[in-house]
Every structure is written in structure tokens, then in C-alpha cells.
Amino acid sequence: MSRIGNSVMLANVSRRHFLRGLAAGSAFVMAARWGLATAADSAEVKYGAAAMPGGWVDNPNVFIRIDADGTVTITNHRAEMGQGIRTSLALVAADELGADWDRVKVEQADANQDKYGNQNTDGSRSMRHWYEPMRRAAAGARLMLEQAAADQWGVPVDEVETRVHEVVHKNSDRSLGFGELAAAARELEVPDRDQLTLKPDSQLRYIGRETGLVNGDLTNRDTRPPAIDGEDVVTGKARFGADVQMDNMLYAVIARPPVLGATIKSVDDSATLGVRGVVKTITLEGTGMPAAFSPLGGVAVVAENTWAAIKGRDALEIEWNMEPAGDNARYTSNDYRQMLEERAESAGKVVRESGDIEKALKEANKTVTATYYMPHMAQAPMEPPVAIVQFNGDTAEAWAPVQHPRATRQGVAGALGLDLEKVTVHQTLLGGGFGRKSKPDFVIEAARLASQFKGRPVRVQWTREDDIHHAYFHAVSVDRLEAALDSDGKATGWLHRTLSPSIGSLFAEDPKHKADFELGMGFNTMPFDIPAIRLENPEAAAHTRIGWFRAVYNLPHAWAIQSFAAEMAEAAGRDHRDYLLELLGEPRKINPSEFKDGWNYGENPEVYPIDIGRMRAVVERATREANWDNKDRGERRGLGLAMHHSFVSYTAIVMDVEVDDAGEVIIHRADIAFDCGRAVNPERVRSQMEGACVMGIGIALQSEVSFRDGKAEQDNFDRYLIPRMENAPREVHVHLVDGGEDAPMGGVGEPGLPPVAPALCNAIYAATGKRIRRLPVADQLG
Amino acid sequence: MINLTINGQEHELDVPGDMPLLWALRDVVKLTGTKFGCGIAQCGACTVHLDGEATRSCVTPVASAEGKAVTTIEAMADDDVGQRVQQAWLELGVAQCGYCQGGQIMTATALLKENSNPDGAEIRDAMNGNLCRCGTYNRIEAAVARAAGMEDKS
Ligand code: FES
Ligand code: FES
Numbered sequence: 001m002s003r004i005g006n007s008v009m010l011a012n013v014s015r016r017h018f019l020r021g022l023a024a025g026s027a028f029v030m031a032a033r034w035g036l037a038t039a040a041d042s043a044e045v046k047y048g049a050a051a052m053p054g055g056w057v058d059n060p061n062v063f064i065r066i067d068a069d070g071t072v073t074i075t076n077h078r079a080e081m082g083q084g085i086r087t088s089l090a091l092v093a094a095d096e097l098g099a100d101w102d103r104v105k106v107e108q109a110d111a112n113q114d115k116y117g118n119q120n121t122d123g124s125r126s127m128r129h130w131y132e133p134m135r136r137a138a139a140g141a142r143l144m145l146e147q148a149a150a151d152q153w154g155v156p157v158d159e160v161e162t163r164v165h166e167v168v169h170k171n172s173d174r175s176l177g178f179g180e181l182a183a184a185a186r187e188l189e190v191p192d193r194d195q196l197t198l199k200p201d202s203q204l205r206y207i208g209r210e211t212g213l214v215n216g217d218l219t220n221r222d223t224r225p226p227a228i229d230g231e232d233v234v235t236g237k238a239r240f241g242a243d244v245q246m247d248n249m250l251y252a253v254i255a256r257p258p259v260l261g262a263t264i265k266s267v268d269d270s271a272t273l274g275v276r277g278v279v280k281t282i283t284l285e286g287t288g289m290p291a292a293f294s295p296l297g298g299v300a301v302v303a304e305n306t307w308a309a310i311k312g313r314d315a316l317e318i319e320w321n322m323e324p325a326g327d328n329a330r331y332t333s334n335d336y337r338q339m340l341e342e343r344a345e346s347a348g349k350v351v352r353e354s355g356d357i358e359k360a361l362k363e364a365n366k367t368v369t370a371t372y373y374m375p376h377m378a379q380a381p382m383e384p385p386v387a388i389v390q391f392n393g394d395t396a397e398a399w400a401p402v403q404h405p406r407a408t409r410q411g412v413a414g415a416l417g418l419d420l421e422k423v424t425v426h427q428t429l430l431g432g433g434f435g436r437k438s439k440p441d442f443v444i445e446a447a448r449l450a451s452q453f454k455g456r457p458v459r460v461q462w463t464r465e466d467d468i469h470h471a472y473f474h475a476v477s478v479d480r481l482e483a484a485l486d487s488d489g490k491a492t493g494w495l496h497r498t499l500s501p502s503i504g505s506l507f508a509e510d511p512k513h514k515a516d517f518e519l520g521m522g523f524n525t526m527p528f529d530i531p532a533i534r535l536e537n538p539e540a541a542a543h544t545r546i547g548w549f550r551a552v553y554n555l556p557h558a559w560a561i562q563s564f565a566a567e568m569a570e571a572a573g574r575d576h577r578d579y580l581l582e583l584l585g586e587p588r589k590i591n592p593s594e595f596k597d598g599w600n601y602g603e604n605p606e607v608y609p610i611d612i613g614r615m616r617a618v619v620e621r622a623t624r625e626a627n628w629d630n631k632d633r634g635e636r637r638g639l640g641l642a643m644h645h646s647f648v649s650y651t652a653i654v655m656d657v658e659v660d661d662a663g664e665v666i667i668h669r670a671d672i673a674f675d676c677g678r679a680v681n682p683e684r685v686r687s688q689m690e691g692a693c694v695m696g697i698g699i700a701l702q703s704e705v706s707f708r709d710g711k712a713e714q715d716n717f718d719r720y721l722i723p724r725m726e727n728a729p730r731e732v733h734v735h736l737v738d739g740g741e742d743a744p745m746g747g748v749g750e751p752g753l754p755p756v757a758p759a760l761c762n763a764i765y766a767a768t769g770k771r772i773r774r775l776p777v778a779d780q781l782g
Numbered sequence: 783m784i785n786l787t788i789n790g791q792e793h794e795l796d797v798p799g800d801m802p803l804l805w806a807l808r809d810v811v812k813l814t815g816t817k818f819g820c821g822i823a824q825c826g827a828c829t830v831h832l833d834g835e836a837t838r839s840c841v842t843p844v845a846s847a848e849g850k851a852v853t854t855i856e857a858m859a860d861d862d863v864g865q866r867v868q869q870a871w872l873e874l875g876v877a878q879c880g881y882c883q884g885g886q887i888m889t890a891t892a893l894l895k896e897n898s899n900p901d902g903a904e905i906r907d908a909m910n911g912n913l914c915r916c917g918t919y920n921r922i923e924a925a926v927a928r929a930a931g932m933e934d935k936s
Contacts, residue, residue: 080879081879082877082878082879082880082916083878084878212874212875213874213875213921213924216924218873218874221873226872227872227875227877229877229880230871230872230875230877231872232880233877233880233883233884234858234868234871234872234877234883234884234887235815235855235856235858235859235868236813236814236815236816236854236855236856236858236884237815237856238880239814240817240880240881242808242814242817242818243814245812245814251809276798277798305797305801305805305809305810306805306808306809306818307797307798307801307802307805307806307809310821380915381879381881381915382817382819382825382827382879382881382882382913382914382915382916383817383819383879383881384818384819429879429880430879431817431879431880431881431882432878432879432881432915432916433879434915461818463821464819464820464821464822464825683875684875687875687878687918687921688878690917690918690920690921691878691916691917691918692917693917694914694917694918694919694920695915695916695917716820716821716822716824717820717822717824717825717913718822718824722913722915723917723919724910724911724913724919725906725909725910725912725919725922725923726906726910728917728919728920728923729920730902731920732920
């Protein structure tokens with residue numbers, strides 16, 4: 001039996017643990033995921049990756065394969081949706097392994113939580129949860145290569161070391177390439193975790209290194225490791241979900257009930273069946289409420305190509321029964337907003353309180369009050385939902401661009417009455433996700449249709465109209481804030497009421513209040529150092545499907561709080577930056593539980609406190625880079641600032657904005673200061689910040705889905721507006737802030753987004769004196 | 783039967799004439815680099831060249847492409863300008879998810895063939911019809927300028 005190392009001590013006692021990671025009991029994990037459990041519910045509280053269903057895995061044999069020709073194949077098990085995780089996680093492994101990037105390939109894992117650990121790609125978690133397991137997996141593989149070389153040379157393993165793609169004997173000039181060692185290394189036992197030594201930072205070649213475009217300059221141009229999918233993307237070869245081609249495939253589009261909960265009264269498909277290429281129509285039952293990840297039902301048109309299916313759908317005559325939709329059929333978002341605004345005038349469920357807010361408001365020298373509104377939005381990833389499923393009787397295969405492979409596999413298995421093991425879900429590239437593709441409803445639709453065409457792959461294609469009309473919408477939100485200022489303008493009281501439907505309504509009877517994890521997104525974690533604070537969450541019912549949208553409830557919370565801080569500074573006659581720093585108070589670390597937040601993005605509050613010092617640092621950096629002290633930028637032009645802490649990272653943005661006479665907003669420059677702890681692949685961190693900035697501009701200026709009588713009023717990019725190039729800042733500068741030695745790794749994909757809209761609206765105020773309290777800005781400046 | 787010349791090759795397609803070129807390319811010819819994003823000429827993901835002109839294939843009936851040279855992203859690596867654009871895209875790390883980028887590159891290449899040295903305003907004007915939900919616009923603009931610069935050097 002081959003073994004690794006020279007002593008019996010290396011017998012692999014913890015191998016079982018190595019394979020399974022630290023998967024926790026799933027009931028608790030689900031509860032924790034939803035913020036429904038507190039520490040007291042479980043004897044052993046788990047955090048981070050260990051608290052996720054399936055936990056983490058760091059077995060080298062799961063993630064790393066080396067072939068005789070030296071090719072290193074790294075398996076990526078997270079969804080690639082533009083954040084660059086296929087490149088970044090592979091770089092982590094390659095660096096620790098000592099692999100030459102030019103000889104690294106990345107393979108995409110199928111859905112298999114038991115094998116790979118958690119694959120649910122949301123919450124800006126991929127890097128912070130997988131950085132360490134990946135390094136350990138690669139360090140284990142490296143040790144196996146080193147042992148194989150030592151065995152071959154008959155020398156102790158501590159006499160050998162790994163250089164780039166080869167192992168060398170330090171005392172002689174012998175060397176063996178990874179490929180030459182691969183077969184022998186594969187036979188070795190996986191080393192025990194405590195035998196691993198990770199490379200010191202000084203030996204890292206890829207991790208943390210600035211490459212590529214840094215604020216306009218190309219850095220380390222010739223040594224930048226190319227993005228894994230870069231070449232395929234620019235040549236049109238990259239395979240997204242939409243691009244999967246199968247022999248004998250059927251193409252379907254579905255006419256879904258226009259209102260959530262409505263059902264079919266009657267269908268006339270005679271014209272449809274006359275359309276060339278249409279094969280069949282199939283009526284799909286909706287699964288009722290709560291909607292969860294279930295299909296909405298409707299009438300599917302199955303055809304020989306997409307165009308025939310679309311034309312066939314246009315020809316359907318369907319009468320819908322609105323009765324089962326109940327209140328949803330009367331949902332008009334404008335009325336709903338007014339109702340929430342009225343309700344915001346009265347007290348609601350208190351979620352955090354300190355000091356005496358009544359007294360503070362009564363004794364105030366001045367009070368400031370404002371109510372803010374953020375509308376529904378659709379994620380609208382550039383690739384609309386699409387999925388292919390083939391049902392073979394006792395097995396099924398799916399190909400789909402999904403953020404949550406596990407839920408997809410479960411959904412397909414459930415729809416086809418198969419055991420989980422009988423279903424294979426192939427993860428494709430995602431043409432954007434933003435939370436939409438966390439929900440596998442569209443794959444389940446394909447599975448249901450496939451069950452009627454045994455042996456034939458069936459593709460369900462969503463059109464853009466489907467995508468926007470039937471989104472899992474970002475919740476509308478009304479936030480009312482009231483502050484007490486003393487005679488020096490100093491804040492003495494803060495009363496914030498937040499009202500929006502909860503994502504909980506998607507899965508259970510409508511809770512009508514935000515769950516812990518929703519409040520924990522910047523509402524009860526509001527960091528200001530004010531003597532009297534009361535935070536309330538009055539009721540708000542859901543009337544459509546509410547779901548995650550990149551950064552989720554951080555969006556309205558940050559927009560309201562950071563707009564209001566600027567209004568307070570104005571009322572106090574103070575500079576906004578100085579006032580914001582004063583509101584934040586002295587640098588200090590706060591346990592989120594002090595703020596009644598038991599969630600903390602799933603992270604250990606000891607490791608991830610709310611760090612006021614890091615908040616101050618990003619504010620100071622962004623304002624300095626933007627030359628805040630020289631605020632006067634001329635007529636109808638001004639600077640706006642906002643800061644927000646989310647996904648355990650810290651972001652501040654300053655925008656330099658001009659509003660022309662026609663009311664058009666021109667963004668001259670954005671300075672983004674971002675602290676996510678160690679930036680593993682700074683180049684992709686910068687690109688995420690740039691992209692979030694653009695998306696946030698759309699949230700501020702353009703994007704709204706409104707409802708009338710239960711129906712979304714927008715359904716394509718002609719009326720659901722998202723940013724175009726003309727809306728982007730002329731310049732974006734991203735400044736990565738060093739959070740300090742003990743700064744733990746934070747999220748990247750989402751935390752750039754929340755402060756964009758308030759920074760932009762604050763800049764619009766500086767430019768025009770017009771205070772925006774209702775999004776989007778649209779024609780409010782005209 | 784519809785006769786098309788796609789990337790220099792003749793194809794005979796048994797499809798109705800009103801089928802948009804987009805779906806003929808994707809579902810019938812199986813060239814999937816041309817993407818579906820909106821179907822109503824709003825996003826540019828489906829951009830191809832028809833006789834060299836950037837065209838939204840989602841609103842172009844396949845019959846109207848008969849007798850014209852259809853060029854798709856798959857052929858850009860064989861095109862001098864297209865190649866430079868692709869290189870600039872890679873050097874600046876433009877793409878995030880990448881879904882829109884084929885269309886972006888097709889529009890950029892058509893622009894540079896018409897105007898080899900566009901200024902910022904001209905680039906923004908030409909590229910404004912191509913949506914990118916990931917928000918890569920600043921890098922797109924820089925990459926178009928960079929690709930134009932490469933031509934100057936050659
Ligand atoms: S798909 Fe043709 S422009 Fe959007
Ligand atoms: S790169 Fe994702 S849509 Fe443009």
C-alpha cells in the first residue's frame with residue numbers, strides 16, 4: 001500500500017472528514033440560512049462554509065486531476081455568471097499547487113453536493129467560503145506530487161520542493177515534471193489535513209497580484225493569467241445554457257398566467273397547431289401558493305424550433321381564471337406604495353431600540369423626516385432563463401444555467417418522480433444571474449414537458465417578455481426616517497421604519513414582516529452612533545413573487561439611510577463627509593448581536609464584527625480620491641457620497657454628476673473605495689465594482705417594474721430600462737482598501753451595488769438642489 | 783428553401799421566410815455565438831454583419847438576408863479588424879458573463895471598419911444600442927479605442 005510521508009503518524013485517521021468536510025445537520029442549516037434560528041437552537045453553532053448545506057470539501061482528488069502530459073485539470077463547482085469564479089478559484093488552486101497557468105484547464109462540475117460540498121452560488125460567498133478549502137486541496141495535491149518524487153528518488157520528502165509545474169530535489173539537480181509524477185501521486189493516500197503547509201505569501205504568484213486594467217493602466221500586462229473563458233467568449237464558442245445543442249431536440253415556450261395565482265379557464269389552440277413547425281400544445285397545471293421554485297403553469301407550445309414555438313404561442317387563445325389569484329389580481333403598485341407610505345406614519349414591530357426616541361424627538365432642536373421608495377425590479381440577466389431536460393424513463397439529464405445546482409437537481413427529480421441520484425444536472429455558463437437563476441423554476445418546466453417526450457431533449461426558452469413579466473421581483477420598499485438634531489446639528493435620535501414584502505412569502509404563508517436575514521441587510525445593522533435609536537418593521541404583504549435581486553434588501557436600506565444621512569447633514573449645515581464620519585463615530589468593532597442581528601451573512605461575529613474603522617476608511621479613501629475638499633465643480637454639477645456595509649465587505653462611492661438643462665444625468669466620474677479583506681483576484685474585483693456601479697446607476701435612474709391589476713406593466717427593454725453605455729460614468733476608479741492584517745475575506749459580487757443609487761441621488765441634489773426620494777429618477781429632473 | 787451565405791459558406795435552409803435570421807442561425811445552422819436577448823432590436827446581443835453592416839438578426843427575416851453575406855461572431859477570428867477587437871477585449875478583460883460580448887464585438891468591428899479612429903463620443907454613439915447587464919461599458923469603450931490604436935500601429 002502506498003503511503004505518504006515517512007512515519008506511521010501519517011496514517012489517514014481523518015480521511016473521512018477530509019472527504020465530507022464539515023457538513024452540518026440539514027434542518028439547522030436551512031433554518032440558519034433563513035435567519036429563523038438563533039445560536040441557542042443548536043449546541044454547536046457553525047458559520048461560513050461549514051454552515052451551508054453540504055458544507056465544504058477539500059479533498060484534492062475531488063478538485064484536481066493531473067494527466068501524464070502535465071495538464072492540470074481543476075474542477076469548478078460554483079456557478080460562473082460573470083464574477084470570474086472559474087478563473088479565480090482555479091488560480092487559487094494553481095498557485096498553491098505550483099501549476100503553470102498555461103497548462104491549467106477548468107472543468108465544470110455537475111450538480112453533486114455530496115461530492116463537492118455546497119454549490120449554491122449566491123450571497124457573494126464563493127471566494128470567502130472556498131478560498132481555504134481550495135488552497136488545502138491544492139496543498140494536498142502538491143504534497144502527493146512531492147511524495148511521489150521523493151519515493152522515486154529514494155530521498156526524504158523534506159529534501160524535495162515544488163517549483164513551477166515540477167518537483168525538484170534540492171540536494172541534486174534532479175527534477176520531475178507534474179505529468180511524470182501524476183500516475184504515482186494518484187496512487188498515494190490523501191494526506192492528513194494537519195500535514196499540509198500552505199505557501200507563505202512571498203511564494204504566491206497569482207493570488208492577490210494586481211494585473212490587467214487598473215484605473216486606466218494595464219498592469220503586469222505580459223504576465224497576467226488569461227481568464228479561463230476569455231478566448232471562448234470573444235470567439236463565440238463559450239457555451240451558455242442557451243447554446244446547448246442536442247440531436248432531436250424540441251423547443252418550447254410557455255404562455256404563463258398573467259397574474260400570480262391565476263389559472264386557465266379555456267384554451268383554443270387550433271390556430272397554434274396550424275403554425276408550421278408546431279408539434280403539440282401542453283397544458284401545465286400551476287402548483288399554487290406559495291410559489292416557491294414551482295412553475296407557474298400555463299400552456300406550453302412545443303415545436304421544432306424556437307421561432308415556431310413563439311409564433312404558435314402568439315396564436316393561442318387563452319382565457320384566464322383570475323379568481324384563484326385573489327388579491328393579487330387587484331395589485332396596483334402605485335396604490336400599494338401610497339398605502340405603505342401611509343402605514344409608515346404609524347409605529348410597527350420594533351426590531352431594535354436603544355435610548356428614548358420619543359424624548360429625543362420631543363427635545364430636538366430640529367427634526368428631519370423623509371420617506372423613500374424603491375420599486376420592483378427584474379434581474380433581467382442578459383441570457384433569459386433557458387433549460388434543456390431529457391427524460392429517459394428511469395433517469396434524466398438536464399443542462400441549465402443555474403446558480404443553485406442542488407435545488408435544480410431536487411426540482412427535476414421531484415417533477416419526474418425520480419430519486420436524486422437518477423438525475424444529472426450539467427451546469428453551463430450563465431449569461432448573468434443576479435439572483436434570477438437561483439430559482440430553478442424554468443428547469444422544472446422543462447422537466448415536466450420532457451416527461452411527455454421520453455428520450456427526446458426538450459428545451460424551454462424564456463423570451464425577454466417572459467423574463468420581465470414573470471420575474472421573481474425585487475421587493476418594493478418604503479422607508480421612512482426621522483431624526484432629531486440638537487442645537488449643534490448633532491444627531492440625538494433616529495427612527496427608521498422599513499416596509500416591504502418578504503422573500504419569506506415565496507416559501508410559506510406570507511410573514512408580512514422581514515425575516516432576520518432581510519433586516520440584517522443593512523437595516524438593523526445600521527451603524528450610526530446615535531444615543532436614541534428605534535428601528536421598526538410594520539407589515540407589508542406580498543402580491544407577486546418576491547425574490548433575491550443582487551444585494552437584495554441592502555438596496556432599499558442603503559438608499560434610504562445614505563440619502564437621509566445627506567439630508568441630515570444639510571439640515572445641520574454640515575459637510576456631508578464630515579457629518580457621515582461623525583455619525584459613524586469612533587473606530588470600533590461591534591458584535592452584530594448588539595444590533596439584534598443574529599445572521600451576519602452566516603459568518604462568525606467574532607471573526608466578522610461590524611467594523612466602524614473599516615467604514616471610515618472607505619469613506620475617507622473615496623472622498624480623498626474624488627478630491628472632495630474641492631467640491632465646487634461648476635454649474636449644475638456636484639459630488640455625492642454614500643457608504644454601505646454588506647456581505648461582510650465595505651464600500652464607499654463618490655459620484656461627480658452633472659444634470660443638463662434637459663434633465664439628463666451625466667456622470668463624469670465615480671470613485672469607489674472597496675474593502676473586502678484580501679482581494680484574491682484584484683482584476684475581477686475591480687470589474688465587479690465597475691459593473692455594480694453601472695447596474696446601480698440603472699436602479700437610480702431607470703429601472704422599474706410597475707403593476708396594474710396584478711400584471712407587470714413592462715416586459716422588454718423598450719420600457720424596462722437598464723443602463724446603456726451613455727449612462728455609464730465617463731470614468732470609474734476603483735480603489736482597493738487594505739482592511740488590515742486581521743481583516744477577514746468578504747463578498748465581492750454584491751457589496752458594490754447598494755451605495756450607488758444614494759451616492760448618485762446625493763450628487764443630483766448637490767448639482768440641482770432637487771432631492772430624489774422616489775426611484776427611479778426617470779423624468780423627475782426634466 | 784432559403785439560400786444563405788454564412789461566413790462564406792452556402793446553406794440551404796428549409797424554414798419559413800419570416801423566421802428571424804437569429805433563430806435560423808441558432809436553431810437550424812447551429813451557430814450559437816449570435817445570442818437572443820430581447821427579440822425586438824433593443825439589446826444588440828444578436829448582432830451580425832449583413833454585407834458588412836451591423837444588423838439585429840432578431841428582427842431580420844431570414845428571407846431578407848438571401849443574397850447577402852451573413853457574417854457572425856464565429857468568423858471574427860478570421861477578420862483582421864475583428865481579430866484586433868478580440869485581442870483588445872482580452873487584454874482589457876472586458877467580459878464578465880460574456881453573453882452580450884459577441885454582439886458587442888460585432889458592433890465594434892463594424893464601427894472600426896467604417897471609422898478606423900473613432901473618438902469617445904463616436905464610440906459611445908455606435909455602441910449605445912448594445913446592452914450589457916453586467917455593466918462592462920467602460921472597458922468596452924476602452925477596448926474599442928485600443929483596437930483602433932492597434933490598427934494605427936500596423
Ligand atoms: S435580441 Fe436582437 S436586439 Fe436584442
Ligand atoms: S458581459 Fe454579461 S451581459 Fe455583458
